[in-house]
Amino acid sequence: MASVSELDCIYSALILHNDEVTVTKDKISALIKAPGVNVEPSWPGLFAKTLASVDIGSLVCNIGAGGPAPAAGVAPARPAPSGAATPAEKKVEAKNEESEESDDDTALVFLTKFL
Numbered sequence: 001m002a003s004v005s006e007l008d009c010i011y012s013a014l015i016l017h018n019d020e021v022t023v024t025k026d027k028i029s030a031l032i033k034a035p036g037v038n039v040e041p042s043w044p045g046l047f048a049k050t051l052a053s054v055d056i057g058s059l060v061c062n063i064g065a066g067g068p069a070p071a072a073g074v075a076p077a078r079p080a081p082s083g084a085a086t087p088a089e090k091k092v093e094a095k096n097e098e099s100e101e102s103d104d105d106t107a108l109v110f111l112t113k114f115l
Contacts, residue, residue, distance in 0.1 A: 005039035008032045009047040017056040024048050 002010070012031040016023045028044040 005043045008037055008039050009043045012044075013047055013051055013056065014060070017060075023051045023056070 009028055009032070012028045013023050015031060016027055021027060025045040025048040028048055032039055032044065
């Protein structure tokens with residue numbers, strides 16, 4: 001579950017988006033501080049940096065969407081031959097090879113879970 005600091009940033013970002021204002025660290029901080037709420041100083045910057053490259057409107061409208069439906073006439077994926085790595089296993093192996101995730105990736109994963 002999201003902490004109070006995270007929720008304050010989420011709601012502030014949604015308010016800014018609804019008012020068609022660019023989401024920035026300073027604007028998120030101003031909205032949070034207006035009613036006298038204190039949050040960890042890193043949260044507004046993290047949210048602003050993550051949302052800078054995200055279309056918030058489409059993110060909100062597509063919550064719970066499983067992705068695009070397969071095109072008509074497209075055959076379903078065949079199972080991999082035994083002993084071959086599946087795409088999911090390859091993805092896990094690739095993630096394990098990465099030494100660090102950037103703050104952008106971590107925040108984006110967080111936002112997709114809670115927005």
